[in-house]
Amino acid sequence: MGGKRKKKSLNPNDSSNSPDQKKGKRNSNVSVRPSASLTDSVVQSDRVSNRFAILANAEDDQESARTITTSAKQKMKLPPLVVKSIPLDKIKRTMQAIGVDAVYQITRMGIKIITSTREEYNISKTYLTKANIPYFTHDVASEKPFKAVIRGLPVMDEKDILSELRNKFKLQALAVFPMSRRNKEILYCNCLYLIHFAKNTASLRAL
Structure with a gap:
């Protein structure tokens, strides 16, 4: 009688059943682990690229900050x-x-x-x-002071009014200016004074 036939394995994962294996071809499902030197070089390359990416981002941020600062200066309106x-x-x-x-x-x-x-x-x-x-x-x-007019005062020195507003009333008065009336022929018993207060430190209700 002829030779005995080789029994086929019932395990589907058995590579001996693959026709490619019989013909001497390498199974494509077999994974190949990269060598340690190749892995190290890839990791090192990623680190270098990431480091330069961080530097590039920092330069972009600095350039954006300079652009914003320059544009802010150009847009600032100043009185002549x-x-x-x-x-x-x-x-x-x-x-x-x-x-x-x-x-x-x-x-x-x-x-x-x-x-x-x-x-x-x-x-x-x-x-x-x-x-x-x-x-x-x-x-x-951006720095306009709050302005108010004081009436009913006699003729006084502006420095005295300023000192009293600061020391007695604890107000942040910046300057005092005497105001003249349109009709200078009429003698008034009281004077008008324009007071400048620091911005956001005074209001009509508070005064």
């Missing part, structure tokens, strides 16, 4: 400083000497000095004040 009785050429030379790069406009009221940053505005205002150069300007929009 109006100077009288001084020639335009002299004003330009003076502003350039103190490091202020301003724009100038000649108007009926005088020469407007238009600054682009708050720092230049403060420098210009401080210089004009110390040099006793006549000028006028408006309050910065």
Whole structure:
């Protein structure tokens, strides 16, 4: 009788039943574990790429912060400083000497000095004040003081009114300005005074 046939295994996972195995082909289901050196190089490459990604993100954040700061400076609206009785050429030379790069406009009221940053505005205002150069300007929009008019007072020195408001009434008064009436021929028994209070420190109800 002929030779005995080999019994087939009933286990479906047995690789001996695969036709590819019989023909000498490698089973595609067999997993191949990468070598340790290959795994280490991949991990190291990921770490390096992540580190440079962090640096790139930090640079982007810094650039965004600079852009926001620059745009905020450009959008800030500052009131002009109006100077009288001084020639335009002299004003330009003076502003350039103190490091202020301003724009100038000649108007009926005088020469407007238009600054682009708050720092230049403060420098210009401080210089004009110390040099006793006549000028006028408006309050910065973000720092406008609360204003109130006091009536019924006799003729008093502005410094005395300011001192009493601060010491006796504990109010953050910034300045006191006497007000003149339209009809100066009429003698009034009381005077009007304009008071400037620090922003968000006073109100009509509180006064």
